[in-house]
Amino acid sequence: DIQMTQSPSTLSASVGDRVTITCRASQSISTWLAWYQQKPGKAPKLLIYKASNLESGVPSRFSGSGSGTEFTLTISSLQPDDFATYYCQQYNNYSPLTFGGGTKVEIK
């Protein structure tokens, strides 16, 4: 199985801060990496696919980068609506598809 490790697990930040979340894969996944945002009681929402491609309708303050085993999600200026939990997910292969453990972005 490909293990996905996110850091930090919790992040405290203020509105307007630049926020970076890291995701590491246990083996190379090229750029087959997605990022999701999840709010309490809601289904996850796709933000970024293929490591750096912004899903339609997602604000441009979200960006993704990386390839191989190291990836980052950056929020350039944190907004009140962005306080949520973020997950990375590899879709390099189905054996199995795996998610990171999540990063909760809290209000500082």
Added chain:
Amino acid sequence: QVQLVQSGVEVKKPGASVKVSCKASGYTFSNYGISWVRQAPGQGLEWMGWISAYNGNTIYAQNFQGRVAMTTDTSTNTAYMELRSLRSDDTAVFYCAGGGVAGLFGYWGQGTLVTVSS
């Protein structure tokens, strides 16, 4: 627009089975596969498996092999996930998810809470 609408809350006893449905609309059902994802209370996301809505082929995660069955009904554009031999640690929200790219989840159902308790 694409919608995945899941069946409602379930309460089951240990050892029982549960079958959750996911009705798709807004696209040609056979074009996309459907995955199922489990989320235990306060925990992360765990992929359970995938079914092709085109031919019914399945891939199950090892953790659920032998206990899960995924099916589709193309006449009603509905996918099903049955989980057997339920345990208390199966208490979770179960999501169906899919999209145009294999393994990428652009569309999600609203989730179905399954509580396993004696």
